[in-house]
Amino acid sequence: MSATALIAEAATAAWPTPLSQSRTVARLHSVTKRYGQVTALDNFSLELRSGEVVALLGPNGAGKTTAVRLLLGLISPDSGSVRVLGRDPRDADARTRIGAMLQVSRVPEMLRVREHIDLFSSYYPNPLPTAEVLRIAKLEGIADQMFGKLSGGQKQRALFGLAVCGNPDLVFLDEPTVGMDIESRRALWDQIRALSAGGKTVLLTTHYLEEADMLANRIVVINKGKLLCEGTPTEIKHRVSGRRIRCITQLDPDFLTTLPSVVDVHQDREAVVILAEHPEKVVREMLLRDETLHGLEISAAALEDAFLALTSDAAQAHA
Amino acid sequence: MATNAVAVSAPRPLNLGYYARIFRKETQYEFIRMLRTRAFSLSVIGFPVMFYLLFGSSNRHNMFARYLMPSYSCMGVVSACLFGIGMGIALERAQGWLELKQASPMPRFAYLAAKTISCAAFALVIVAALVTLGITLGGVTLTAVEALKLAGVVLTGSIPFTAMGLLVALLVPANAGPGVINLIYLPMSFASGFWMPVNYLPHWLQVITPALPTYHLAQLALNIFGYAQSGSMLIHWEALAGFTLLMLGAAWIIFTRGEAKA
Numbered sequence: 001m002s003a004t005a006l007i008a009e010a011a012t013a014a015w016p017t018p019l020s021q022s023r024t025v026a027r028l029h030s031v032t033k034r035y036g037q038v039t040a041l042d043n044f045s046l047e048l049r050s051g052e053v054v055a056l057l058g059p060n061g062a063g064k065t066t067a068v069r070l071l072l073g074l075i076s077p078d079s080g081s082v083r084v085l086g087r088d089p090r091d092a093d094a095r096t097r098i099g100a101m102l103q104v105s106r107v108p109e110m111l112r113v114r115e116h117i118d119l120f121s122s123y124y125p126n127p128l129p130t131a132e133v134l135r136i137a138k139l140e141g142i143a144d145q146m147f148g149k150l151s152g153g154q155k156q157r158a159l160f161g162l163a164v165c166g167n168p169d170l171v172f173l174d175e176p177t178v179g180m181d182i183e184s185r186r187a188l189w190d191q192i193r194a195l196s197a198g199g200k201t202v203l204l205t206t207h208y209l210e211e212a213d214m215l216a217n218r219i220v221v222i223n224k225g226k227l228l229c230e231g232t233p234t235e236i237k238h239r240v241s242g243r244r245i246r247c248i249t250q251l252d253p254d255f256l257t258t259l260p261s262v263v264d265v266h267q268d269r270e271a272v273v274i275l276a277e278h279p280e281k282v283v284r285e286m287l288l289r290d291e292t293l294h295g296l297e298i299s300a301a302a303l304e305d306a307f308l309a310l311t312s313d314a315a316q317a318h319a
Numbered sequence: 320m321a322t323n324a325v326a327v328s329a330p331r332p333l334n335l336g337y338y339a340r341i342f343r344k345e346t347q348y349e350f351i352r353m354l355r356t357r358a359f360s361l362s363v364i365g366f367p368v369m370f371y372l373l374f375g376s377s378n379r380h381n382m383f384a385r386y387l388m389p390s391y392s393c394m395g396v397v398s399a400c401l402f403g404i405g406m407g408i409a410l411e412r413a414q415g416w417l418e419l420k421q422a423s424p425m426p427r428f429a430y431l432a433a434k435t436i437s438c439a440a441f442a443l444v445i446v447a448a449l450v451t452l453g454i455t456l457g458g459v460t461l462t463a464v465e466a467l468k469l470a471g472v473v474l475t476g477s478i479p480f481t482a483m484g485l486l487v488a489l490l491v492p493a494n495a496g497p498g499v500i501n502l503i504y505l506p507m508s509f510a511s512g513f514w515m516p517v518n519y520l521p522h523w524l525q526v527i528t529p530a531l532p533t534y535h536l537a538q539l540a541l542n543i544f545g546y547a548q549s550g551s552m553l554i555h556w557e558a559l560a561g562f563t564l565l566m567l568g569a570a571w572i573i574f575t576r577g578e579a580k581a
Contacts, residue, residue, distance in 0.1 A: 069418075072422040073422075074418055074421060074422055092424060092426070095422070095423065095424040096424040098422075098424075100419065100422040100423070102415060102418060102419050102422065103415060104414060104415040104416055104418075104419055105413075105414045105415055106414040106415075106416065107414070107416050108352050108411070108416065110351075110352050110355035110356050111348060111351065111352050111355075115348055115351070118344065118348075119344050119345065119348050120423060122340050122341050122344045122345075123341060123423050123424045123425045124424060125337060146355075159419075162419070166423075166424070172422075
């Protein structure tokens with residue numbers, strides 16, 4: 001069996017969504033978008049295939065929101081093309097099959113949650129029943145509250161409700177969990193997983209690698225408007241993480257950097273910290289050569305730190 | 320995989336009922352929202368009513384009680400449109416809410432129409448309140464036809480000032496909105512005879528007055544009660560129509576230029 005078949009099998013095993021029917025639902029093709037002097041997206045391409053959850057991952061100002069706004073037809077590219085559901089994203093028919101959750105600072109406060117959902121549902125030809133939307137977005141207890149009275153997390157859930165109320169095939173979630181506490185973030189993750197289980201295509205933007213890892217079957221890492229890398233969460237984590245070895249040793253740091261798969265060596269007080277893809281090999285060598293070695297710890301490199309390292313390295317490389 | 324292969328099934332045809340439902344709900348919720356926003360509803364309805372209680376009822380049985388009824392009605396519709404449309408859209412734009420609406424399949428026409436109709440409904444409430452106050456406290460006698468004509472003029476007046484509100488929403492940042500709108504609206508009200516007949520105004524002001532859209536609206540409303548300055552009413556209709564086109568044209572240019580830049 002070929003290696004690619006194995007990978008494909010592994011992917012389908014981890015993600016039961018029908019990757020087999022991978023038709024392109026939306027795509028940005030070598031899109032460049034400038035705001036004055038700032039290039040928000042630089043020759044950026046992205047493809048969403050039917051039924052997949054794609055996370056667009058990057059730090060603030062990376063161009064994630066610009067990509068979403070282009071796909072929603074809210075702005076047009078300086079060059080390149082945007083197609084959504086086979087149409088121009090400004091096409092009204094395309095929009096009836098799209099739901100969106102954008103970063104909204106305030107919503108009209110003097111309408112109740114139920115009223116907002118009723119209104120947004122009316123925009124779609126085949127909406128979900130309001131009761132169903134309230135259930136999916138976990139708004140049942142607060143349906144009759146004015147929007148202005150909701151907490152931050154409740155507001156995000158209500159906006160999520162507005163994104164899904166039209167029963168869309170394609171859902172864009174721009175930083176859906178921003179400003180939420182851990183508990184409500186996890187609750188929203190469950191809801192996004194339920195969407196994907198229902199066969200929806202989802203594009204979400206986030207600056208948390210953990211969030212992308214938990215939700216997406218494909219992660220696209222972007223910084224300063226450019227594509228950095230793209231792959232399954234496992235592939236991305238492999239690229240950005242490695243392991244962190246910490247110990248007290250007499251071995252020379254210059255020697256340690258020559259050991260197989262070592263990415264970085266630095267001193268931390270009396271100990272030395274080594275980042276390596278294959279810590280077992282490194283530790284075996286070190287133990288053979290230094291009997292005084294002690295205080296050994298091996299841990300996963302913090303995902304967020306590693307991600308920051310990746311984006312900042314790339315930034316330096318591009319500079 | 321073909322690059323243009325896409326998951327498209329034929330969308331269900333969007334029929335007239337679909338648009339009618341959106342239109343109805345958008346208008347219904349917009350009106351409810353405006354009504355519940357007390358800062359808006361109380362001031363827009365409250366000011367003309369309060370002014371009439373002060374100046375209309377104290378001039379019981381003289382011409383002012385009768386004059387102020389149509390003139391304050393005009394003031395009501397102008398403020399409802401400038402604050403309702405101008406402030407309303409400016410705020411929703413600044414908060415990102417308008418963008419979410421634009422990303423949704425909501426027809427843009429429904430958004431504007433809902434706001435216009437809601438403001439016009441407020442204007443009708445104001446007319447009804449002022450006519451009631453005029454009859455009861457002001458000692459004004461008027462026929463049903465006169466009242467209906469007044470309502471008609473005021474409703475028509477909502478169109479040019481909706482257009483102006485739209486332009487204001489596009490030009491003025493939301494946080495400066497109330498100040499800027501008051502700066503436009505209060506002097507215009509004064510100079511157009513909303514508060515007293517134009518011929519009581521300083522002479523230099525009377526020269527400027529015909530350039531103001533509010534003046535032409537006031538003349539049309541006052542004409543119903545015989546207080547218009549002499550001359551044909553046609554010119555006032557023409558002036559309002561021209562003003563509407565001017566405002567919509569300017570709004571369109573600014574909007575499309577902003578969209579091209581976006």
